[in-house]
Amino acid sequence: MKFIIQRELLLESLQHVMKAISPRVAVPILTGIKIEALPTGIKLTGSDSDISIESFIPKEEDGLVHVEDIETGSIVVQAKYFPEIIRKLPLKTVEISTDDNYQMTVVSGGSEFHLNGQDAMEYPQLPVLHTDNSFEIKHDVMKEMIKQTVFAVSTVETRPILTGVNMKIDNGEMTFVATDSHRLASRSVKLAEDFVHIQFNNIVIPGKSLAELNKIIDESDDSLTISVADNQILFQTKNLYFLSRLLDGKYPETDRLIPEVSKTSVKVKTKTLLQAIDRASLLAKENRNNVVKLETRDNALQISSNTPEVGQVTEDVITDHIDGEQLKISFSAKYMIDALRIIEEDNVIVHFTGAMRPFILYPENNDHILQLILPVRTY
Amino acid sequence: MQRFEELEHVQPVAVRMLKQMITNQRIAHAYLIHGDSGTKKRAIAQTLALRLFCQETDTIEPCLTCRDCKRVISGNYPDLHWIKPDGLSIKKEQIEALQREFTYSGVESNRKVYIIEDADLMTVNAANRLLKFLEEPSQETTAILLTKNQQQLLDTIRSRCQVIALRPLSGQAIEQALIESGVTPENARLFQAVAPQLDQAKALDQDEWFAEARKLMVQLMQLLIDKPEEALLFVEKNWMNHFDDRDKLLMGLDLLLYWFKDLMYLHIGDIEHLVLLSYKDQLEQASLRYRRIDLVNILTAITQAKRKLNQHTHPTLVMEQLTLQMQR
Numbered sequence: 227m228k229f230i231i232q233r234e235l236l237l238e239s240l241q242h243v244m245k246a247i248s249p250r251v252a253v254p255i256l257t258g259i260k261i262e263a264l265p266t267g268i269k270l271t272g273s274d275s276d277i278s279i280e281s282f283i284p285k286e287e288d289g290l291v292h293v294e295d296i297e298t299g300s301i302v303v304q305a306k307y308f309p310e311i312i313r314k315l316p317l318k319t320v321e322i323s324t325d326d327n328y329q330m331t332v333v334s335g336g337s338e339f340h341l342n343g344q345d346a347m348e349y350p351q352l353p354v355l356h357t358d359n360s361f362e363i364k365h366d367v368m369k370e371m372i373k374q375t376v377f378a379v380s381t382v383e384t385r386p387i388l389t390g391v392n393m394k395i396d397n398g399e400m401t402f403v404a405t406d407s408h409r410l411a412s413r414s415v416k417l418a419e420d421f422v423h424i425q426f427n428n429i430v431i432p433g434k435s436l437a438e439l440n441k442i443i444d445e446s447d448d449s450l451t452i453s454v455a456d457n458q459i460l461f462q463t464k465n466l467y468f469l470s471r472l473l474d475g476k477y478p479e480t481d482r483l484i485p486e487v488s489k490t491s492v493k494v495k496t497k498t499l500l501q502a503i504d505r506a507s508l509l510a511k512e513n514r515n516n517v518v519k520l521e522t523r524d525n526a527l528q529i530s531s532n533t534p535e536v537g538q539v540t541e542d543v544i545t546d547h548i549d550g551e552q553l554k555i556s557f558s559a560k561y562m563i564d565a566l567r568i569i570e571e572d573n574v575i576v577h578f579t580g581a582m583r584p585f586i587l588y589p590e591n592n593d594h595i596l597q598l599i600l601p602v603r604t605y
Numbered sequence: 606m607q608r609f610e611e612l613e614h615v616q617p618v619a620v621r622m623l624k625q626m627i628t629n630q631r632i633a634h635a636y637l638i639h640g641d642s643g644t645k646k647r648a649i650a651q652t653l654a655l656r657l658f659c660q661e662t663d664t665i666e667p668c669l670t671c672r673d674c675k676r677v678i679s680g681n682y683p684d685l686h687w688i689k690p691d692g693l694s695i696k697k698e699q700i701e702a703l704q705r706e707f708t709y710s711g712v713e714s715n716r717k718v719y720i721i722e723d724a725d726l727m728t729v730n731a732a733n734r735l736l737k738f739l740e741e742p743s744q745e746t747t748a749i750l751l752t753k754n755q756q757q758l759l760d761t762i763r764s765r766c767q768v769i770a771l772r773p774l775s776g777q778a779i780e781q782a783l784i785e786s787g788v789t790p791e792n793a794r795l796f797q798a799v800a801p802q803l804d805q806a807k808a809l810d811q812d813e814w815f816a817e818a819r820k821l822m823v824q825l826m827q828l829l830i831d832k833p834e835e836a837l838l839f840v841e842k843n844w845m846n847h848f849d850d851r852d853k854l855l856m857g858l859d860l861l862l863y864w865f866k867d868l869m870y871l872h873i874g875d876i877e878h879l880v881l882l883s884y885k886d887q888l889e890q891a892s893l894r895y896r897r898i899d900l901v902n903i904l905t906a907i908t909q910a911k912r913k914l915n916q917h918t919h920p921t922l923v924m925e926q927l928t929l930q931m932q933r
Contacts, residue, residue, distance in 0.1 A: 252686060252706075253680070253681050253682070253683050254680060254681060255676075255679075255681040256683075275683050275712050276709065347672050347675065347676075348675070348676055348679055348681040349681075350681075350683045350712050350713060351672075351713055353713070383701075383704070383705060383708075386704075386705070386708030387708070389708075432709070456710070456715065457710035457711050457712070457714075457715060458710070471709045471710050471711075471712060472709070472710045473708055473709060473710070474707070474708060474709060474710045474743055475708070475743075
């Protein structure tokens with residue numbers, strides 16, 4: 227293998243793939259970066275076996291030549307040293323070559339490094355993904371969907387499947403659902419016309435992977451291509467491939483959890499409610515569940531919290547309207563704050579079905595977002 | 606040794622069982638392979654893993670040349686998890702990490718294998734965590750537990766595995782293994798005779814007590830020939846001090862037994878089976894001093910002394926009586 231490459235570009239690519247590499251892995255080869263020289267460009271791969279990131283540097287782009295003199299081949303080098311070396315090289319271009327004994331030579335200006343590498347055959351094989359069940363979505367929509375659901379995944383491993391976000395596609399609509407069995411966040415989006423035929427049901431993407439993906443894709447109008455294989459999902463931007471393993475198991479049926487009828491419905495300013503709950507939770511933090519109480523009044527919601535050792539707080543929040551039965555309900559302030567924070571619209575609508583039943587929140591004029599919270603039993 | 610064919614020489618029964626299962630495509634979800642050290646537990650586990658992952662083979666053997674096989678051997682196959690004791694035990698955290706790993710789908714295929722070495726060293730917490738995990742295997746998961754001591758495992762774990770017992774190594778195999786690990790051929794012969802297991806035999810090489818015991822045994826034998834009247838005194842002063850409890854004295858008696866057995870072998874001209882190879886010269890000299898019938902009587906006396914010792918007769922008395930019997 228041999229090529230000459232622009233140092234800046236290589237460094238940028240390295241920074242992307244380094245995000246996937248973790249120093250503590252079970253498989254020794256994964257402490258390395260795989261470098262592949264293809265006739266069309268250079269491909270770098272980093273992985274911790276849960277997620278894998280591939281970054282591609284094309285030979286030419288918009289008439290600019292990035293890589294020259296490519297002789298194809300591949301190698302795995304230590305991720306601990308390689309990026310640092312590239313960062314500190316003197317010239318704008320770097321010449322990289324390998325020999326048959328997996329020795330890599332890095333030359334830039336007067337400096338010459340020899341690195342011991344490993345056989346690229348030892349590196350895990352990433353699945354080849356079929357393009358016929360792939361679809362596209364805009365970067366910013368994807369980022370929004372991740373932000374609005376991933377916070378609700380379970381952080382405890384008792385039910386591992388709940389540490390993921392369930393992706394469903396049906397009738398050209400993609401839905402993300404996350405729940406930790408105390409609250410649920412759901413977000414859906416219409417896909418473009420071309421992808422109506424695609425259907426997925428039980429795809430569960432680890433929450434951690436999505437959070438990582440969110441950091442990697444930039445906010446732009448570009449499209450992200452998503453493909454699903456047996457055991458991995460691929461998110462693909464122009465020159466970056468992000469692969470994540472899926473969670474194994476059946477995601478619980480969540481549709482039935484969402485109450486269809488409501489006994490009390492409230493419309494209220496999102497920000498006002500959020501701030502009121504936030505204030506009330508100041509005193510609630512002392513008790514174990516961070517519980518606040520909500521009570522309907524004529525034209526207002528009374529938010530209160532009482533921790534005997536510390537003190538108590540009450541606040542009235544004026545609502546736009548309240549319909550239905552009178553209600554007293556307690557719930558976790560943290561869950562409520564999480565749910566309200568992701569709602570960007572001015573007004574939020576809350577549907578209650580009794581003090582012991584879960585309630586739902588969604589923004590006014592937007593049924594793509596739905597948040598469900600289970601109340602807390604208090605005496 | 607990475608092929609069943611080679612392993613079959615060492616462990617015919619176990620390997621034939623595994624081969625049957627592969628041919629019939631009836632791979633169990635969990636195996637417990639137990640046997641003493643040196644019985645090729647790891648090699649068998651690795652070969653089984655190789656066969657499960659190898660995609661190039663149609664036979665019972667893995668191909669050993671494809672990319673998957675090579676990576677299993679080098680430890681780089683991402684869906685094979687090999688757990689070894691972290692220090693003195695296998696900790697809860699190691700099993701937790703394994704469980705977390707198994708909530709994900711496989712990296713390359715959906716087949717996953719985990720091998721737990723020295724499974725008896727799992728802490729109680731770790732064992733209980735594993736149990737839950739063994740009970741509900743996801744499809745295409747194979748667990749291979751290796752242990753030297755299957756009795757130390759929880760009953761509940763044992764009952765969930767298909768148990769494969771490896772037969773102990775033969776004396777020759779232990780001797781061969783000892784020579785391979787750097788023990789001199791003379792010592793290897795003696796160690797394998799004294800210790801029935803490879804571990805114990807290896808430990809003898811470093812054991813000062815045992816070295817001293819050998820020396821004392823030869824001294825006593827020389828005394829019996831040169832100055833028989835001093836033998837009792839020697840037993841009183843040196844022998845009993847060194848062999849100061851029942852088990853040690855039994856070992857001493859075993860050494861005596863080998864000495865006289867070797868004399869007998871010399872008498873009948875069977876040099877092949879000599880145990881105390883390092884004292885061949887002394888043995889040859891001594892053999893001239895005993896008649897065959899004397900040797901038979903002494904051998905009987907030693908076995909009787911051993912029996913008495915096991916019946917809790919006073920050790921000093923047993924040894925004194927034996928010395929007198931050997932003097933004649």
